[in-house]
Amino acid sequence: KAGVTQTPRYLIKTRGQQVTLSCSPISGHRSVSWYQQTPGQGLQFLFEYFSETQRNKGNFPGRFSGRQFSNSRSEMNVSTLELGDSALYLCASSLDPGREDEQYFGPGTRLTVT
Amino acid sequence: KQEVTQIPAALSVPEGENLVLNCSFTDSAIYNLQWFRQDPGKGLTSLLLIQSSQREQTSGRLNASLDKSSGRSTLYIAASQPGDSATYLCAVHNAGNMLTFGGGTRLMVKP
Numbered sequence: 094k095a096g097v098t099q100t101p102r103y104l105i106k107t108r109g110q111q112v113t114l115s116c117s118p119i120s121g122h123r124s125v126s127w128y129q130q131t132p133g134q135g136l137q138f139l140f141e142y143f144s145e146t147q148r149n150k151g152n153f154p155g156r157f158s159g160r161q162f163s164n165s166r167s168e169m170n171v172s173t174l175e176l177g178d179s180a181l182y183l184c185a186s187s188l189d190p191g192r193e194d195e196q197y198f199g200p201g202t203r204l205t206v207t
Numbered sequence: 208k209q210e211v212t213q214i215p216a217a218l219s220v221p222e223g224e225n226l227v228l229n230c231s232f233t234d235s236a237i238y239n240l241q242w243f244r245q246d247p248g249k250g251l252t253s254l255l256l257i258q259s260s261q262r263e264q265t266s267g268r269l270n271a272s273l274d275k276s277s278g279r280s281t282l283y284i285a286a287s288q289p290g291d292s293a294t295y296l297c298a299v300h301n302a303g304n305m306l307t308f309g310g311g312t313r314l315m316v317k318p
Contacts, residue, residue: 099250126304126305128306135311137308141303141304148303149303149304149305181248183250185251195239196241196253197253201249201250
């Protein structure tokens with residue numbers, strides 16, 4: 094069974110631009126979560142989607158948004174990029190948002206904002 | 208608000224040593240705890256998942272324990288190898304299907 098895939102793997106953008114990242118969960122997994130990893134803040138929860146609905150959101154500004162499609166694939170969008178948005182963006186999938194589900198992570202998208 | 212702390216932040220050991228990584232959390236109302244490994248610039252690889260009702264889990268040379276009441280978990284690595292060099296992260300699974308991560312322990316195993 095294929096793991097979680099994320100595209101693109103690397104991205105360089107300029108301040109003020111916007112970016113869209115994509116995540117395909119493990120087949121059959123319906124919950125997708127997004128995390129931001131930076132050297133200063135570590136891993137922080139962005140949001141979680143299940144059945145095309147955002148169920149939970151972390152403490153990030155409205156410039157960060159996402160969506161989930163009917164096939165459970167998810168995208169996240171960051172508008173008006175800032176230098177501080179440079180980070181590794183990771184998505185994770187789990188079978189459903191049950192409390193005891195193991196979460197599986199993709200390889201991440203490395204975003205550099207210049 | 209859940210806070211997760213990992214000690215030590217970095218560890219360097221000679222090959223063959225047994226070692227213990229520590230993780231503590233402030234809110235014991237967790238659903239489960241997961242240990243991950245991260246190689247530089249890569250994603251997270253799940254190592255062990257301990258359900259809130261369990262005390263420990265084992266996989267090969269790895270053993271993880273969980274003491275919910277005291278807010279602590281340990282990851283024991285037996286007979287360490289250079290290939291074990293990586294950052295090890297613990298994460299607690301809170302309400303809302305959200306993981307709260309510790310800062311990680313950067314492990315270097317020297318040949």
